Amino acid sequence: MNFNNIISETTKGLTTIIINRPSKLNALNEETINELHHAFKTAEQDRNTKVIIITGTGEKAFVAGADISEFADFSVAEGENLASKGQALLFDFVANLSTPVIAAINGFALGGGLELAMAAHFRIASDNAKMGLPEVSLGVIPGYGGTQRLPQLIGKGRAMEMIMTAGMIDADTAHKFGLVNHVTTQEELMEFSQKIASKIMRNSSVAIASAIAAINAGFEEGENGFDAEVIQFGICFGTVDFKEGTSAFLEKRRADFPGE
Numbered sequence: 001m002n003f004n005n006i007i008s009e010t011t012k013g014l015t016t017i018i019i020n021r022p023s024k025l026n027a028l029n030e031e032t033i034n035e036l037h038h039a040f041k042t043a044e045q046d047r048n049t050k051v052i053i054i055t056g057t058g059e060k061a062f063v064a065g066a067d068i069s070e071f072a073d074f075s076v077a078e079g080e081n082l083a084s085k086g087q088a089l090l091f092d093f094v095a096n097l098s099t100p101v102i103a104a105i106n107g108f109a110l111g112g113g114l115e116l117a118m119a120a121h122f123r124i125a126s127d128n129a130k131m132g133l134p135e136v137s138l139g140v141i142p143g144y145g146g147t148q149r150l151p152q153l154i155g156k157g158r159a160m161e162m163i164m165t166a167g168m169i170d171a172d173t174a175h176k177f178g179l180v181n182h183v184t185t186q187e188e189l190m191e192f193s194q195k196i197a198s199k200i201m202r203n204s205s206v207a208i209a210s211a212i213a214a215i216n217a218g219f220e221e222g223e224n225g226f227d228a229e230v231i232q233f234g235i236c237f238g239t240v241d242f243k244e245g246t247s248a249f250l251e252k253r254r255a256d257f258p259g260e
């Protein structure tokens with residue numbers, strides 16, 4: 001598939017997806033959301049992809065939000081449909097991907113941009129990054145999971161304040177809040193993110209997929225994370241990676257996981 005708004009490239013087990021609408025600060029229009037869905041789906045199905053990094057083009061923005069020009073005249077039903085379709089195609093889709101997704105936040109991550117970063121499995125920010133959910137300043141609320149994922153990540157009180165004030169926080173504050181795991185210089189952001197990706201790649205991809213499923217289960221309504229962990233733990237015992245990992249340890253050699 002040819003993309004108009006994103007770039008997706010795969011080298012040495014790493015797929016990097018770059019949102020590429022710099023003239024609109026990488027704002028997420030419908031076409032970009034569809035392209036991102038396709039790129040994430042393709043990367044997950046590609047056995048050579050062990051980790052995905054999502055970032056934005058340029059030095060100014062990761063994503064400055066959903067594209068406001070597309071929904072300014074929507075009705076109640078259209079608004080609800082926009083949120084549910086977006087969550088299914090991109091935000092929940094990314095959060096539940098079996099391949100690890102790292103958001104490398106290279107500038108503004110606002111509204112849908114921060115929601116996309118929060119849907120990723122964890123986040124790394126450059127020191128110029130600014131994050132916020134400014135939706136109430138537009139008369140709307142976050143609709144791509146922001147009211148749920150922000151309190152999960154930084155606590156209810158801080159999330160309430162960020163959403164109510166529509167304010168932005170800088171990278172150091174985001175780090176202090178636990179919203180991002182690391183802060184780097186702008187120049188080092190991708191290299192640092194790639195280093196973490198290569199650490200992940202050394203491990204069993206099927207075990208990592210089970211870990212993602214178990215961790216996410218604890219945040220799902222009606223699911224018991226401990227029960228999910230028991231099931232996923234059991235599943236690991238049927239994998240080739242488990243045989244390889246335990247044999248390698250006992251034979252005092254480095255494991256070479258086939259990812260099966």
Ligand code: COA
Pocket residue numbers: 023024025027064065066067068069108110111112134135138
């Ligand atoms: N949707 C649509 N277009 C957007 C956008 C968005 N979320 N964010 C930025 N853009 C567009 C601007 O309209 C402008 O387009 P134009 O040159 O055709 O007029 C272009 O991107 C550059 O943005 P601009 O506002 O001129 O840059 P800035 O440096 O002055 O300000 C921001 C940067 C991020 C503070 C500002 O763009 C902004 O507040 N964006 C909206 C953030 C938001 O509310 N997001 C949540 C949406 S639900």
